Amino acid sequence: MLLARSRGLSANRLVEVLSARALAAWDTENHFRAMAATGHVEEALAILDRLDAEDQRTS
Numbered sequence: 001m002l003l004a005r006s007r008g009l010s011a012n013r014l015v016e017v018l019s020a021r022a023l024a025a026w027d028t029e030n031h032f033r034a035m036a037a038t039g040h041v042e043e044a045l046a047i048l049d050r051l052d053a054e055d056q057r058t059s
Contacts, residue, residue, distance in 0.1 A: 021058070024054075025051075028047060028050075028051050031047055032044050032047045032048065032051075035047060
């Protein structure tokens, strides 16, 4: 509850936000692994760049 309050969110909204971020990270990781496994190195690196940019925006 303290985290939700500190961000001006209800507990339900905080769970929604954290769930969406976790699912996005999971999806990105799986996509990255698929690109890396098929030898699409440039595409895999582009995914990592987007993930890094997202982490910087949410920090």
